Amino acid sequence: MKNLVAVGLIVAIACLFLGCLAQEKAEVQKSVKIYGSGASFPAPQIENWIHEFSKANPNIAVEYASKGSGAGINDFKQKLVHFACSDPPVKESEWRELQNIGKPIQFPVVVGAVVVVYSVPIEDLKLDGTTLARIFMGEVEYWDDETIRSLNPGVNLSHEKIWVVHRSDSSGTTEIFTSYLSLVSDEFGKKVGAGKLVDWPVDKLGRGLGGKGNEGVSAILRQTPYSIAYVELAYAIREKLRTARIMNADGYFVKADAETIGSAIAASSSLVPDPREGYREDVKMFLNAKGKDSYPIVAFSHVLLWESYPTKEEAEAIKTFWKWALTEGRKHMVEGYVPIPESVASIALKAIDGIRGG
Amino acid sequence: MYRRLKDDLFVLFAFASALLAILPIFHILFSVFYNGIPVLAKYGVEFLSGTLPPPNKAGGGVFPAIYGSLTMIVLSLMLGIPLGVFAGVFIAEYPSSSISKAARTVLVIILEFPTILVGLFVMAVMVIPMGRFSAIAGAFALTIVMLPYVATYTEQAIRSVPQHYKEVGFALGLNRFRIVFSITLRIAKKVFITGLLIGMAKVSGETAPLIFTAGNVWRSTGALNEPAGAIPLWIYYLVQQPYSNYHEIAWGAAVVLLAIFLVIFLSARLMVRS
Numbered sequence: 080m081k082n083l084v085a086v087g088l089i090v091a092i093a094c095l096f097l098g099c100l101a102q103e104k105a106e107v108q109k110s111v112k113i114y115g116s117g118a119s120f121p122a123p124q125i126e127n128w129i130h131e132f133s134k135a136n137p138n139i140a141v142e143y144a145s146k147g148s149g150a151g152i153n154d155f156k157q158k159l160v161h162f163a164c165s166d167p168p169v170k171e172s173e174w175r176e177l178q179n180i181g182k183p184i185q186f187p188v189v190v191g192a193v194v195v196v197y198s199v200p201i202e203d204l205k206l207d208g209t210t211l212a213r214i215f216m217g218e219v220e221y222w223d224d225e226t227i228r229s230l231n232p233g234v235n236l237s238h239e240k241i242w243v244v245h246r247s248d249s250s251g252t253t254e255i256f257t258s259y260l261s262l263v264s265d266e267f268g269k270k271v272g273a274g275k276l277v278d279w280p281v282d283k284l285g286r287g288l289g290g291k292g293n294e295g296v297s298a299i300l301r302q303t304p305y306s307i308a309y310v311e312l313a314y315a316i317r318e319k320l321r322t323a324r325i326m327n328a329d330g331y332f333v334k335a336d337a338e339t340i341g342s343a344i345a346a347s348s349s350l351v352p353d354p355r356e357g358y359r360e361d362v363k364m365f366l367n368a369k370g371k372d373s374y375p376i377v378a379f380s381h382v383l384l385w386e387s388y389p390t391k392e393e394a395e396a397i398k399t400f401w402k403w404a405l406t407e408g409r410k411h412m413v414e415g416y417v418p419i420p421e422s423v424a425s426i427a428l429k430a431i432d433g434i435r436g437g
Numbered sequence: 438m439y440r441r442l443k444d445d446l447f448v449l450f451a452f453a454s455a456l457l458a459i460l461p462i463f464h465i466l467f468s469v470f471y472n473g474i475p476v477l478a479k480y481g482v483e484f485l486s487g488t489l490p491p492p493n494k495a496g497g498g499v500f501p502a503i504y505g506s507l508t509m510i511v512l513s514l515m516l517g518i519p520l521g522v523f524a525g526v527f528i529a530e531y532p533s534s535s536i537s538k539a540a541r542t543v544l545v546i547i548l549e550f551p552t553i554l555v556g557l558f559v560m561a562v563m564v565i566p567m568g569r570f571s572a573i574a575g576a577f578a579l580t581i582v583m584l585p586y587v588a589t590y591t592e593q594a595i596r597s598v599p600q601h602y603k604e605v606g607f608a609l610g611l612n613r614f615r616i617v618f619s620i621t622l623r624i625a626k627k628v629f630i631t632g633l634l635i636g637m638a639k640v641s642g643e644t645a646p647l648i649f650t651a652g653n654v655w656r657s658t659g660a661l662n663e664p665a666g667a668i669p670l671w672i673y674y675l676v677q678q679p680y681s682n683y684h685e686i687a688w689g690a691a692v693v694l695l696a697i698f699l700v701i702f703l704s705a706r707l708m709v710r711s
Contacts (some may be wrong), residue, residue: 126489143663292677
């Protein structure tokens, strides 16, 4: 019996080592490794970039761990990773802390959008900012409320209660969405305010439901008929959720896609600060952008780099990867992600050029 | 008649409770194999030798995770066995010493300690001074998690051996070291080895101590002082992504993890029985 066990163990271990050998052969010599950690929102796009990048640059290995913006900034501060990704731009106080250790640079790398999703048997739902704010405050109670009906003439809305689903965890998505609602509705700004975690008044009315992460929110949305929620665009596409059209600043109803998101940021891309003063960026300046095709709820996701690295090899690898991501990488976007405008990319590329090592 | 009925009811109740208690385990085994085996069949050998694919692209595998998990398990055994065995021997041989009493209390505390805090501790003492996440830091965190199992089972193994055997050793003029390792632990090796295997099985499935220590990698395998992946870490990160191929890989990785766990655990059970 004992021999049997021993043989079993040896066979199991031998198989794994054979796997190792096969791998060793297949793998090309990797000379430099660079590590990053941070926000989970850009992770799929970064994985795709790394995959394509390593085909052209087999001697540079890039690894990214998605643990959240906060954890990423902390790892970066401790110099445990070469780069960190953060959805909202780093706050001024954090920026000062980073400046005590070295010279940080920050620039946007990818654009995302927050979309409003719903589980009501209607193909096309149109909403404007104030109505959205009133729904998420709990002031609009039924789907056939006068305000919703007037935005959707001719649509058969039934007399059902609106269930509002929101994130229960601290989230950049919530921050962007509540910033937008505060921008378009003074009442929402005063009563609820913007933040990663807010007190939803609709919860007190018994019609609010909290879900953890985009996946939690969309699971609740699916299980609850006549509910409404907000998620990242990439998630809504993957889960094939119905998204509402939102009225933009010029009064047109738009759906989020590459074109409408691109239009929204093109209008305000000149406001992006110098990467050496990254903290000056304000989330609000890209929300509710002007232009007939602009989608109103868009946001940049950022990367943090140092201006100098301990070795030349590391600095070169970082420069090669991020330059590639902002130029060649534009051709390798995952559905739901939009590249940053060329004008913003050129400012970032200049900053990348200044990175030194050794 | 009435008493018979009461007795039958009791047996029925006990049987139903036992069934309820084991049902979740079968459900876990079933759902992991039901969802995971088709993935292994679909991906083939590449699943064991490949690396993470981009979102929504076919192929790829979990090699960096298997590699990281195995290196960290082996390393933590190399650190944990000597430490745990000597601690266990000390506690058993000098039960009235105040150090041994303190050690026993500390081991019980570690056993119940939230493993995420073990990870934070190792991050503070190893990861930050070293300047990067590493397999060795992950292994160190796993060692701390494993230590109480190894030490407690070693202690029990030594205590299970009757005093006469030791006396024979003393009569032959052997020192304590020889008596413990050549006589006592040899007689009680089943209990001793079970302890090692249970410690190993425990750490093979741990996620929390690795989050702040091992870092994680998807595509590369590196030296011991470089970040490493692990199967439970991969499962944890991959299920949070909205891509169906990542969910598939997570299910497949769950089968691999369960297979590793079952091999270790069943060896432990068989060793106790034979």
